[in-house]
Structure formats: C-alpha cells, structure tokens
Amino acid sequence: xxxxxxxxxxxxxxxxxxxxxxxxxxxxxxxxxxxxxxxxxxxxxxxxxxxxxxxxxxxxxxxxxxxxxxxxxxxxxxxxxxxxxxxxxxxxxxxxxxxxxxxxxxxxxxxxxxxxxxxxxxxxxxxxxxxxxxxxxxxxxxxxxxxxxxxxxxxxxxxxxxxxxxxxxxxxxxxxxxxxxxxxxxxxxxxxxxxxxxxxxxxxxxxxxxxxxxxxxxxxxxxxxxxxxxxxxxxxxxxxxxxxxxxxxxxxxxxxxxxxxxxxxxxxxxxxxxxxxxxxxxxxxxxxxxxxxxxxxxxxxxxxxxxxxxxxxxxxxxxxxxxxxxxxxxxxxxxxxxxxxxxxxxxxxxxxxxxxxxxxxxxxxxxxxxxxxxxxxxxxxxxxxxxxxxxxxxxxxxxxxxxxxxxxxxxxxxxxxxxxxxxxxxxxxxxxxxxxxxxxxxxxxxxxxxxxxxxxxxxxxxxxxxxxxxxxxxxxxxxxxxxxxxxxxxxxxxxxxxxxxxxxxxxxxxxxxxxxxxxxxxxxxxxxxxxxxxxxxxxxxxxxxxxxxxxxxxxxxxxxxxxxxxxxxxxxxxxxxxxxxxxxxxxxxxxxxxxxxxxxxxxxxxxxxxxxxxxxxxxxxxxxxxxxxxxxxxxxxxxxxxxx
RNA sequence: GCCUCAGUAGCUCAGCUGGUAGAGCACUGGAUUUGUAAUCCAGCGGUCGGGGGUUCGAUUCCCUCCUGGGGCUCCA
Numbered sequence: 001x002x003x004x005x006x007x008x009x010x011x012x013x014x015x016x017x018x019x020x021x022x023x024x025x026x027x028x029x030x031x032x033x034x035x036x037x038x039x040x041x042x043x044x045x046x047x048x049x050x051x052x053x054x055x056x057x058x059x060x061x062x063x064x065x066x067x068x069x070x071x072x073x074x075x076x077x078x079x080x081x082x083x084x085x086x087x088x089x090x091x092x093x094x095x096x097x098x099x100x101x102x103x104x105x106x107x108x109x110x111x112x113x114x115x116x117x118x119x120x121x122x123x124x125x126x127x128x129x130x131x132x133x134x135x136x137x138x139x140x141x142x143x144x145x146x147x148x149x150x151x152x153x154x155x156x157x158x159x160x161x162x163x164x165x166x167x168x169x170x171x172x173x174x175x176x177x178x179x180x181x182x183x184x185x186x187x188x189x190x191x192x193x194x195x196x197x198x199x200x201x202x203x204x205x206x207x208x209x210x211x212x213x214x215x216x217x218x219x220x221x222x223x224x225x226x227x228x229x230x231x232x233x234x235x236x237x238x239x240x241x242x243x244x245x246x247x248x249x250x251x252x253x254x255x256x257x258x259x260x261x262x263x264x265x266x267x268x269x270x271x272x273x274x275x276x277x278x279x280x281x282x283x284x285x286x287x288x289x290x291x292x293x294x295x296x297x298x299x300x301x302x303x304x305x306x307x308x309x310x311x312x313x314x315x316x317x318x319x320x321x322x323x324x325x326x327x328x329x330x331x332x333x334x335x336x337x338x339x340x341x342x343x344x345x346x347x348x349x350x351x352x353x354x355x356x357x358x359x360x361x362x363x364x365x366x367x368x369x370x371x372x373x374x375x376x377x378x379x380x381x382x383x384x385x386x387x388x389x390x391x392x393x394x395x396x397x398x399x400x401x402x403x404x405x406x407x408x409x410x411x412x413x414x415x416x417x418x419x420x421x422x423x424x425x426x427x428x429x430x431x432x433x434x435x436x437x438x439x440x441x442x443x444x445x446x447x448x449x450x451x452x453x454x455x456x457x458x459x460x461x462x463x464x465x466x467x468x469x470x471x472x473x474x475x476x477x478x479x480x481x482x483x484x485x486x487x488x489x490x491x492x493x494x495x496x497x498x499x500x501x502x503x504x505x506x507x508x509x510x511x512x513x514x515x516x517x518x519x520x521x522x523x524x525x526x527x528x529x530x531x532x533x534x535x536x537x538x539x540x541x542x543x544x545x546x547x548x549x550x551x552x553x554x555x556x557x558x559x560x561x562x563x564x565x566x567x568x569x570x571x572x573x574x575x576x577x578x579x580x581x582x583x584x585x586x587x588x589x590x591x592x593x594x595x596x597x598x599x600x601x602x603x604x605x606x607x608x609x610x611x612x613x614x615x616x617x618x619x620x621x622x623x624x625x626x627x628x629x630x631x632x633x634x635x636x637x638x639x640x641x642x643x644x
Numbered sequence: 645g646c647c648u649c650a651g652u653a654g655c656u657c658a659g660c661u662g663g664u665a666g667a668g669c670a671c672u673g674g675a676u677u678u679g680u681a682a683u684c685c686a687g688c689g690g691u692c693g694g695g696g697g698u699u700c701g702a703u704u705c706c707c708u709c710c711u712g713g714g715g716c717u718c719c720a
Contacts, residue, residue: 212716257712366716
C-alpha cells in the first residue's frame with residue numbers, strides 16, 4: 001500500500017500501481033475536467049501509475065496549466081489530422097500558446113479550404129475518442145521510429161540523451177513529446193483552426209520554410225465562444241477601421257506603401273499631442289532643433305547605421321557631390337549639433353529634441369495601417385550626459401512616459417529591458433565589455449526605480465541596450481511604444497567630449513536616445529484602439545458638434561459656434577434641415593466629445609442641451625456655464641468627459 | 645522580403661456552375677421645418693485593382709503584377 005496526499009491535505013491509502021486517473025475519478029468524479037496532475041509538483045499524465053507514497057494535485061482544464069496541456073494536446077490532434085490527410089507532411093514542433101496552439105509542418109502550402117478539411121478530420125478524431133498513450137523508448141529506437149523526419153531527428157540529437165525519451169500515441173499518430181497530455185482526444189472538443197502562415201525551421205529564414213497552422217482551444221464551449229466574441233469585439237477597435245470612419249489618415253497607393261497621409265482630423269490629434277510634448281519637454285529642460293531628412297553616406301558610416309542598419313534604410317541616392325541616404329534616425333545629426341561647439345560640463349545634460357520624420361525601409365509585408373509605417377513622425381530627443389547623470393535622466397524619462405500614459409488613459413503596458421544577443425554580433429557593435437557594463441548599469445537603474453520589467457535577448461538597438469514599453473494591440477499583437485536607449489558607441493564614433501571641472505577634455509559622454517510617445521503614427525493607432533475613437537476632449541478632432549432642431553435656430557447656433565471658436569474650441573455646426581434623430585446618428589461616426597442641441601427652448605432661455613458620446617444628456621445648461629466647463633476640461637487635458 | 649486570404653460605386657456589401665453589373669449609406673436636387681440612433685421622392689456615381697491569356701463572349705477560368713488583411717521575419 002502507499003499513501004497519497006491529495007491537495008486538501010487528506011491522505012488516502014491505495015494499492016501500488018494505481019494510476020492517478022483512477023484516484024482522481026474516484027475523488028473528483030469522471031466529469032471533473034481534470035486533464036493531468038501534479039505528482040510531488042511534477043506534471044504527470046493521468047495514466048501515470050504510482051509506485052510510492054506522494055502528493056497528488058489535479059490539474060483541471062480550466063486552470064492555466066490545464067489549458068496549456070489541453071492546447072498542447074490539441075496541437076497533436078492537429079498533427080494527427082494533417083499527417084493523415086497529407087501523408088508527406090512532416091511535423092516539426094507544435095507548442096501551446098496564449099489562447100491556443102500552433103504546429104509547424106514541412107508540407108505544401110495550404111489554404112482555407114484545407115483548414116476546414118483538417119478541422120473536420122480533427123473533429124472525427126475527437127469523436128473517436130482515441131486514448132493518448134505515453135511510451136518510453138531508447139534513443140536508438142526513437143531514431144528508428146522517426147527516421148523519415150529529419151526535424152525530429154534533429155530534436156533527438158539535441159535534446160534526447162542516452163537515457164531515451166517518450167512518445168505519445170493516439171490512433172495511428174505518434175509524436176516525440178515529453179507531455180503531459182490529456183488522457184484522450186474527447187477532451188479536445190472546443191477548438192477552432194484560425195489561420196495558416198509561413199514560418200521557418202528554428203525561426204531562421206535561411207532554413208526550410210514551413211507551414212504553420214494556428215488554432216485556438218478551450219476547455220469549454222463557453223470558453224471558445226467567448227474568445228471568438230472577444231476577437232470580434234476587439235476588431236471593432238481596429239484603428240484602421242476607425243481611422244477611415246473618422247477620417248484620421250489615408251494611405252494611397254500612388255504615394256506608396258507605409259506612407260500615410262494625415263488627414264485634417266488626424267493632424268489635429270498629432271498636433272495636440274505634439275503641443276503637449278513641447279510643453280512637457282520645456283519643463284524638463286529640452287532644447288529643440290530641426291535637421292534635414294537626408295544626409296551623406298559618410299555620416300551614416302560614422303554613426304554605424306550603414307554597417308549595422310543598412311537593411312532598415314531606403315536605398316541611396318547618387319548626387320553630384322556624393323551619395324545621400326534618407327535618415328532612419330535623427331541621432332547622427334544631433335551628435336553633430338552637440339559637436340557644433342566646445343561643450344562644458346556645465347552644458348550637461350544637453351537634451352536635444354526634434355519633431356520630424358525619419359524613413360525606414362520596413363519589409364513590405366510588415367506594414368500595417370498606422371502601426372507600422374515607413375515614414376515615422378517622431379517626438380525624438382537625444383540626451384548627452386556624464387556617467388553620473390545617466391540614472392537621473394533615465395528616471396526622468398521613465399517618469400515622463402508614465403505621466404504621458406496616465407494623461408492619455410493608458411494602463412495596460414509593461415516595461416522590457418532589451419538586451420543584445422552575444423550570439424549574433426553582426427547585428428550589433430561588437431564590444432562585449434561595453435554591452436555588459438551598459439546593460440548592468442541600465443538594469444540596476446531600473447531596479448532602483450522599482451519598475452517591474454522583463455528582459456529580452458536580441459531586442460537591443462545596434463548601439464546599446466534599451467528600455468522598451470510594450471503594448472498589445474486590439475488585434476492581440478505585441479508592439480513597442482516608448483523607448484529609452486543607452487548608447488555607449490556614439491562618443492567614440494563621433495568623438496563626443498566635454499571639458500570637465502578640472503579643465504580636462506573628457507570623452508565619457510553617454511547618449512540616451514528616447515521617444516516617450518513612440519512615433520505619432522503608432523501612438524495615434526494605440527490611442528484610437530484604446531478609446532475606440534472616443535478621444536479625450538482636449539485631443540478630439542471635433543470637440544463640440546452643434547445640432548439644430550430646425551433651420552429656424554441657425555442664427556443662435558452660429559453665434560454659439562463663434563463663441564466656442566473664440567475660445568479655440570473645435571466646433572462643427574449642422575443646421576441642415578434633416579431631423580434631429582438623423583443628425584445625431586450621422587455625427588456619432590465622427591465621435592465629437594459633445595453634441596449640443598439647439599431648439600426652441602435653448603434659444604428662449606439662453607441655454608444649451610448637452611449630449612455626451614455615451615448618450616448621457618444634460619438639458620438647460622446655461623451657455624456661459626457650458627463654455628467655462630468645456631474650457632476647463634480642455635485646458636486641464638482631462639481624460640474624462642466632465643460635462644454630463 | 646516570404647506564406648496565405650482577399651480586391652465589385654467614396655463606404656459596407658450582393659452578383660448560382662462564363663452572356664460586359666445591383667442594394668443601402670454617402671453625395672447632388674426637390675419636398676418637408678422637424679426635440680434625441682435613419683422623413684419622403686428623384687438624380688449622380690463602376691474600364692468589377694492593372695496587364696496578359698483561354699473563349700464567339702471574362703467581374704466570373706488561367707498567368708502575372710499591384711494593393712490590402714492575417715502570419716513569419718523585422719521593428720517605434
């Protein structure tokens with residue numbers, strides 16, 4: 001006999017050789033939704049048999065760990081269907097991911113119809129309820145078993161030692177896998193294949209191109225339906241859709257991919273954001289410059305862009321006095337601003353800001369609305385400081401980012417420390433000791449600030465580590481927004497120095513690149529998705545939409561409009577002869593902060609009726625009172641509608 | 645750049661297996677003068693993304709290019 005302690009702390013006695021499944025079914029019932037268990041904190045299949053006393057804790061399908069197992073098993077189910085329908089397909093890897101799973105196959109590209117066919121086959125296997133069996137094999141046996149699949153052999157070479165490993169079998173399908181898995185395929189009922197894409201073996205574009213199939217999987221019908229609903233809701237936030245509706249920007253193929261045109265409404269957003277940034281940076285002690293959008297090749301060779309970032313730049317233009325490139329970053333020119341005169345320690349930190357555009361040759365397939373573009377409007381700046389000043393400068397930039405975000409109502413973001421990848425030195429300036437020192441410095445600054453962050457290898461800029469602030473878009477893609485980057489290379493490359501307080505020329509100038517508002521394009525995209533177009537009043541393209549009940553009240557409406565305009569409030573008037581219901585319906589699309597309704601009563605009493613975007617309404621507001629309140633709301637840059 | 649799906653009026657979409665196109669909204673004109681998510685009538689509007697091919701005939705089938713969505717890679 002052996003004693004098994006269940007999670008609640010009660011100990012049961014069982015005969016040796018009993019499986020976890022038997023115990024769990026006994027205690028929790030067959031329909032508990034249990035998919036696996038922790039045996040002494042180690043994940044095991046339910047078929048695992050016990051030989052000694054231990055602690056057993058069930059893993060239910062609706063727990064995080066359980067869903068991971070479920071999704072992993074669903075990936076196997078997918079591979080089972082694919083290999084059956086396409087016998088030449090070679091499965092490679094198929095991990096669980098958030099909301100679902102994917103599996104990469106070497107096979108001929110497939111389309112939507114295939115996806116439905118595969119889905120159907122998977123459903124069949126769910127109904128057949130194959131038992132999922134775990135088996136242990138020696139290394140040599142595994143090689144034999146997977147001899148026709150070079151990918152699996154590669155995995156065996158790499159991960160499976162002499163002790164061998166396990167395979168999981170369901171029906172005719174067998175996959176090399178450590179598990180654990182759900183006990184049988186009937187647990188995998190609530191899945192849906194979502195898309196296919198190309199992926200590379202080991203993520204390396206020089207290796208075989210594979211077909212990746214994505215799916216989602218949930219323990220219950222409600223879970224799956226909920227997720228589908230959630231995705232539908234999210235797509236309503238899509239800035240591309242709202243951007244078209246609100247006439248924020250356009251992209252015209254005659255201009256080019258990734259080159260958005262800011263339409264008047266979008267330009268208002270952009271310039272309000274810029275105005276705010278100018279004020280903020282004045283407070284923080286920045287000076288502003290403007291530099292050209294292109295410069296000679298030699299400058300970008302000095303900066304290191306051409307050796308390390310050439311792929312990201314537009315191709316060169318040959319002129320009679322040399323070869324020019326469009327700038328992908330402002331830094332080289334700002335370094336020249338720094339060097340334009342002899343600098344003293346009294347000048348530092350020197351904070352050079354620029355509002356302008358840079359041009360990057362992003363891969364055409366990555367371009368997406370305003371989220372990824374080739375012309376980037378930036379609220380860029382470079383800070384030149386001594387080593388002692390770095391911590392304070394990073395801190396004030398983290399603070400600035402947090403202040404901006406709270407002003408714009410962003411709450412859901414995370415900090416990421418982006419480090420270099422010592423394995424791919426060609427992407428970076430190859431000075432390992434400088435990388436280590438600068439990364440350690442940045443890490444300890446972040447630790448001192450008490451900001452939570454994750455670390456990411458291979459996400460650094462070519463000249464140094466950075467702090468990126470990460471967001472997830474409405475459609476679930478993670479993107480970097482703001483960035484604070486340390487640059488240990490510029491001082492040498494450009495010979496940046498200052499005269500220190502001993503009268504000695506000092507070359508220890510650290511450059512901090514920072515863009516707290518991301519690019520205007522990306523920022524506005526996030527802002528649009530976050531607010532679903534219902535922007536805070538101070539940036540709203542239309543702050544007040546005046547609507548008349550009939551044309552008889554046009555005069556009063558025009559007067560009110562003039563009063564608002566005098567206060568620099570953005571106002572539009574609709575005194576057409578349409579009905580009030582229709583006007584409200586029509587103007588909702590443009591999402592004005594407030595609609596003001598003017599009719600008999602208002603004219604008689606010198607009042608307005610104020611209707612907010614959410615439908616809340618306040619009637620009989622004295623015009624003067626309305627003016628004062630909306631002025632206050634705008635000047636305080638409040639993220640909330642205060643008038644209703 | 646690669647894989648995949650798509651491309652019909654300014655927008656949202658319909659158009660069965662080939663016989664050169666429709667609706668709603670928007671826009672213009674008229675009627676109506678309206679109290680909170682669509683008043684009525686009429687009109688304007690499309691080389692069916694571009695080019696090539698198959699065919700008596702192509703929006704429809706094939707090829708190719710362009711553009712867009714999703715993904716890979718890359719990145720603010």
